[in-house]
Amino acid sequence: MATSAFIPANTFLHRLDARSKLIALLTILAIAMILDHPVYILGLLGIVLFSWLAARLPLNFLGNIFKYFSGIALLIFCIQLFFYPGEIYLLHLSRPIPLIGFSGYISLEGVLYGLALILRLIVILTIAPLLVMTTPLSELMLALVKFKIPYRFAFILTTAMSLLPSIQNRAELIQQAQLCRGVADFEQGNLILRLRASASLLIPLILGAFRDSQTLEVAISSRAFGAPVQRTYLLETHLRPVDYSLIMASGLLLLFSLWIRWG
């Protein structure tokens, strides 16, 4: 069944219009791409984390992001550390190995670029949930439509987002049912056993998702989806002064970032 990642609360962020939040999100993403010094991106991450706390969102979710991302982050950092071509050498390791692009040195630029890349990815990973968790999907869809995104596309996007938690629930249910039937533990044993166990989870999960999507297709068609008229909306949203302020602040921050980078 369709559920949502939205966490209801009455905070400043929850009260903002979805459009202003969407603009702020895109601005932060753009700035994270424009700036390449880790200190600036750290500042950006600070804004995101402060917003996360201000919205009273669960910190364990943030912890999970860091936990799952730590391995990849380390790999990314090491690649930049060893292969980024810099001019200020910090450490001499060996002779250059041109075949793999290793200069033999660890440079300051490599360290900084590695850090910037990791921080940039953390910003990207934490900003999207911030929007989804503080905005009901219906408002998000409305915001997309107001930005002239075709309704059909906005509907598909938000419905897919709303269905993700239900697919997760179904996966857990199937996993429990299969364990009860004596299927090998999904997290134990060698690779072959795990793959075999995964098949017993994935096949019913995919088949169930297909069946549900067909039911959904019939249900939405039966409720006049795609009628050849201008769709109307019961929900009304309003941009308040605080939304305009956020949009202006986002614009100024973007201009400032452009000036820092190329000014």
Added chain:
Amino acid sequence: MILIASHPPRLPKEKSVSMSWMIDVAHVTYTYPNTERPALESISFQVPPGQFVALLGPTSAGKSTLCYCLNGVVPRLFGGEMKGKVVVAGLDTYEHEIPVLAQHVGLVLQNARSQLFNVTVLSEVAFGCENLGMPPEEIRQRVTEALALTELHGLEDRQPSTLSGGQQQRVAIACVLAMRPDLLVLDEPTSELDPLGSEQVMKIVARLNRELGKTILLVTHDTDFVARFADRVLVLYQGHLVEDNTPRNVFTNQTLLQQYRIRPPQVCEITFELLSRGTPVTQMPITIDEAVEVFKRLEKDGQ
């Protein structure tokens, strides 16, 4: 700021012309894509406005397919080959698109969970009216009306996923009622519900027929409910319409019930058992009220 300050005229509800039948199905044969055996074969029947029809039959008899034929989902959405003619509320399903037919035929599916996808009950019920381009004030009025009919007051802001099975199925009914259809097609709406949830849903279905005069086509295995409320029973078996009769004539015909694997109402099962033991039951009850009368009489007669 209202999102759509002005919008083109909404999708008009096409008036049916000289409608003597709410449903007129003539010689319909339908085969799903990539299959050889037709799911429906030479189906013909008519239903007058306001009638409560129950569609019975074993699994894979073609009941859901017949339901899908009535709002154009078959063959428009599923493809396949269809012969014959389906006219609902005076509109030929071949000639009209699904959104046009949706204003006349409300289809409620078996699995309530899979047909609800909005964040709140309010947005779920408003979805169909929004698609038809109705003004927000009218949508609000229709949603309020539909929620009242399905006894879901106060649940407007709830997430459908947090409701009970019975409430979810009532939301599904409210979703189609908001579009004010003339015909309500319900495809096993209680098959996944507990007895309390089933009772809540069936009570509303019965009320929609009796008080509002909605034509109902109900697919169900709940023959106790059918015996109490339906005017007529259609029996589908392997894609064929094998019986079209009153509930009494169907539920008292043991041969027919066995042949087409239909479980009769419990009071009929008890009576069949009494008859097999030689108890002289002269009048066959099909509802509990009738059974009370009949069994009291038997007791008085010392049987």
